Every structure is written in structure tokens, then in C-alpha cells.
Amino acid sequence: MADHMQSADLCAATGLIDRCHLGDCRRLMEYLPASSVDAVVTDPPYGDTSLAWDKRCEGWIPAMSRVLKPSASVWVFGSMRFIATLFEAMEDAGFRYAQDIVWEKQNGTGFHADRFRRVHEHAVQFYRGAWAELFKDPQKTNDARAKVIRRKQRPAHTGQIDRGHYVSEDGGPRLMRSVLEVANEHGRALHPTQKPLGIVMPLIAYSVPPGGIVLDPFLGSGTTGIAAEMLGRHWIGFESDPACIRMQEERKRQGRTDLEAA
Template sequence: MHADVEQSSWRNQIFQEDALQGFARIPDGSIDLLIADPPYGLGKDYGNDSDKMAMAEYLAWTEKWIDAALPKLKPHGSLYIFLTWRYSPEIFVMLKQRMIMLNEIIWDRRVPSMGGGTRRYSSVHDTVGFFSLGKDHYFNLDAIRIPYDAETKKARSRSIFVGAKWLELGYNPKDVWSVSRLHREHRERADHPTQKPLEIVERMIKASCPPGGVVLDPFMGSGTTAVAAQRCGRSFVGFELNPTYCALIQQRLAQHEAPDNARSVLSLE
């Protein structure tokens, strides 16, 4: 009974506070999946100075929050982290000293071929690291398989392919994800400078968080992780400094009907 009461104090809540302080609310070993979309160190305006650190300060801060967050994961837990190519090498090394690296995923944002610099190639992708605490990490491939079209299935009609699970259910998503960024007119778009598409985050949750599990997002931003978890029937917990974004998260969660086990609560503490 005590455990249930303790869990209800943080599960399915977004706390308006710094994650480095807020992690203390969450018991160690209680999180199935950690999805982190931290400031990239590029000077974006999030209503505060959180993205305006110099390189050494930014990397030191990153190491600090990683060391505070990882104990919250269960032994089979995993981490996805969104990064820019500018800092992904250093941060991947940090994480490889603490976890098992499973993939470097390239998110192709489908940026139109126009504009860009004249002294280097245009950057049109984000880098995503996928890590686990152990080799027995949870991963449900069947939940995220991509179906083959009818033409492909017909071409694979020879007897050696009959009954093949991969042909019937679809193929494993590759490590390059071509998903359009949320342009200004996109129906998902909220007032946030670096909002991630639900399609990407839902794939992460379906693959790497068991049904009924809990997803932690230390930098909630527009709340995509919370909305995706709610839509997938998982629980969530997260932190966000900006009160305007906290209100936005509450609004987005209210637009989606939550299952009984994932009622959303916003805690402005």
C-alpha cells in the first residue's frame, strides 16, 4: 500500500522544476524508458538561458544530469537521447562508459533543398542515441514493424517465403528515420521551437517500454513524450522549467483521452 501511495505522488505528472532537483521525487529502479531531448547548446530561446552554455559548461551539465537520471532506470531499461552532430560524439562517449550503445539513429527531417550555408553542407538531420543498461533490455520489434506493400508481398510469393513472419508482419525499421519536421502549418505543431513528431516518440515507446510501463522525460518541452505515452497506454513523468510550456503540455494532454491507467496531472511545484 505504501508503494502505491508513493508511486501516485510522481507517476503521470509533469513537474515545473529543474530535473536535477526533481529526480529526487522518483525512486531508483522505477523507470522503464528514458527519452531525453535536452537543449542542444545552440542558443535556442526556451524562455530562459538553458540553451546558452559554452561547450565545457554544456558538457559538464550533460554529464551531471545523465549521472542523476540513469539510476532511475530499471535493469532492463533503455535510453533514447536527441542530439545535434556538434555534441553527439562527446555525449555518446559519456554514455558508452555507463551503458550499452545499441544504435545511432539518424532522423532525416525532410528539410526542403533550399538555402543553407555556402562553405559547408547543409545540416538536415538530428542524431539520436539508443542505449540500454543491459543486454536483456526490453525491445518489442513486432510493435513497430513496417508493413510491406502488396506489390512487395506478391514479388516474394515463392514457396521459401510462405509463412515468413517478417513478410507478414513487416520489416524492422532501419537506423535512418525519414519523418518530416513539424512545419508551421502542421496539425501537430505547438508553439515550441524544437517540438518532436509524435510518430518518432511513439515508435520509441512502443518498442522500448512494456505495456503499463513508465517513461521519464527530463526536458518535457512541448510535452510530446507525455502525449505519446498517454496515446500508447503507458505512464509518464517529466520536468519542464518554462511555465508557458507546462500550460501547453496540460492543453495537449487534455486533447487526448487517457486510458484509465494513465490519467494525466500537471504539478506546478
């Protein structure tokens, strides 16, 4: 039986799987079996806003490290200013930088008139174990448009103008670009830093095997859990704010609507 199926069975048997647990993730992670989780996809508190919950959470990295499998990915969302502060703790826990993606939003928040208009966020992938053995499913798109290719060397004029170019319709599949244009949740978000499903789903699909477990220690309105369910992955979430549990129920309904509209 595949390794990830055994972990999922164990977590299911102990009632840990496919649900959010209310409380401080550092304490709650102690209840998870060691080496049981395939990947983490999370959006931790950044400690740089005035929001009540936005306090830096020291100590979540070693706690997370214990429950992850020896070969595993960790995706962390945030600004570069926030993510840069994680590198040392991630290295201490045995993780290396792998790659990053840019989430391009249609608009941003907190504009400063004396800077570039900020409309993006990063998600950085760390990993441990041998890269070759790490689960990865490169994501593909089929959205390349048919295009007219001009030949560099035009043939001598034959009266057939079409001989100088051709239409390429091999629009895909191609590797998904590292800059993902996904509309943010402005106007309908329940959580102030709610992530859209469209930015979280490719990361889970890439890093968590079907039937495997993704952990989000800072689940907020539940994005990672909804995305995991849609992709046929198991999930475990932690969240310290009781108000978020109510948001998760509402968000789950929104998530279904998003999928139907896609």
C-alpha cells in the same frame, strides 16, 4: 506481479506519475524512487543555440542513472556534435551504445550555404544490463509495396510473357527501417525544438513495456508524455520553463488531432 507494474504503482501512489513537474530535473529526480523507471526518451538542451533555455545541463546523467532500472534504455535526440559529447558521461554511468536512428525531416533549419542541406537528426540508444534481458519490442511496418520480381534466369520463351516475373505481395510485416521519414512541426510548433509524435512513439514502443514508465527530464512541449499515453505507457516529465506547461496543454490537444488524422 511484473517488475514494471510495481514501479508504476509506487510512482502512482506518490503522485509522481503521468504528469510534468516544474523545475530543474537534476533536483526533481531526487524525488523519484531508485530503480523505478523503465527507459528514458529525451531531447536535452544542446547548448549550441542562442535560445534562453539552451544551456548545457551538467549532471543530469548520474541523476537519471539512479532512477533507471538496472536493465534499461536511454534514447537521446540531438545532432551528432551534441550526442558525441555524451558518450563519456554515459559510459561512466554504466551505459553502452546500442544503436541509432535517423529522423529524416521534410526540411531543416539554419542552413549553411557551404554545407550539405541538413534535414536530419539522430536519436541514439544507450543501454545497461545484459542486452538479452533488456526489454525490446522490435517495431514492424506493413508499408512495403507489392513489387514485380524479375527472375534472373528467364525461362525459354513459351509465349507466356508472365512466366519471366511475378508480383510479390508479401509487403510486411518488416522490421522498421532505422531511417524514419517524419514531417517536422514547422508552422505549428509551440516549442522551438518540438518533436513530432511520429518520431518519439516508435522509440517508446520499442523500449518501454506496456504499463511501464518512461521518463523525459526535458519534456518541453510534452511530446514524450503524449506519445506514452497513446501507447499505454506511464510517463514522468520534468521541465524548468513555466511557459512549457501551457504549451503542453495546447500540445496535448494537437496530439489527439494528430492521432485522429493518422
